[in-house]
Amino acid sequence: MKITFNKRDPVYVQVVQHFKEQIVSGKYELGQEIPSRRELANQLKINPNTAQRAYKEMEEAGLIFTEGNNPSRITKDEQVLRDLRTELIEGAVDRLIAAVEPVNIPIDELIGLIQEKYEEQRRGQV
Amino acid sequence: MKITFNKRDPVYVQVVQHFKEQIVSGKYELGQEIPSRRELANQLKINPNTAQRAYKEMEEAGLIFTEGNNPSRITKDEQVLRDLRTELIEGAVDRLIAAVEPVNIPIDELIGLIQEKYEEQRRGQV
């Protein structure tokens, strides 16, 4: 586990974001145990309370659950996962649309750019 | 002039963003005078120093210029405007690509969603 933090956003937000991406990309099994608050704090060199805050947010969002005093686990609710995927995609698209709204760029030109960048990125990661 | 501020980003950043969008969307003529720092502060109900900071950033970015002790004006450099337009578009596309990277969504599906949202937004504003 490793996250490269930016200085702009709060650490706990970035931790949540990282887990969301990991979950959606299938890096976790349903119900899989995740590191304890203290263990995560050790791995990421952050304060346990920051880890706690991130986990608390995720728990409230239904992404993870906790039984007894055992480390939390990824949700087993597939609907939550589908919703999360939709949330990530639609949020990204909404921000794109909002950002280019004042620019008045033709839709075809915009899509061309996206295809270029998309291919570029796929080549990069393969 | 009216900006609906969010609580997340610094006010001066949001002011700069607003002006960038106004400039790129053609709401300002080249060389057009913009409100003075104090006037802007009055209009937006913000502190004059916050307005000053926003204008200072814009001046350093070449978006506006100031002659003597007159209110600042929008740049007359069309290259700056083209660069700004490119910056807004490419930044938005880059953020989109980065955001959907973990989702593994097929490019066609993604483009379909974008076209939908784009049309939806165009209908909304017309």
Add this chain to the structure above:
DNA sequence: AATTGTGTATTAAGAAGTTAGTACACTAGG
């Protein structure tokens, strides 16, 4: 029983941004 590892809660400290106050130099207009 005692230690270790869980989750949880509360309070203190620190950092970043905004606001506030004040000041200075310059120019246009009365």
Add this chain to the structure above:
DNA sequence: CCTAGTGTACTAACTTCTTAATACACAATT
């Protein structure tokens, strides 16, 4: 001449949010 309106600069205080430190209750394991 002097008043008002520019841009600019500096410092201090205040706010808000994040992070850090500490403590507590519980369960499992040794």
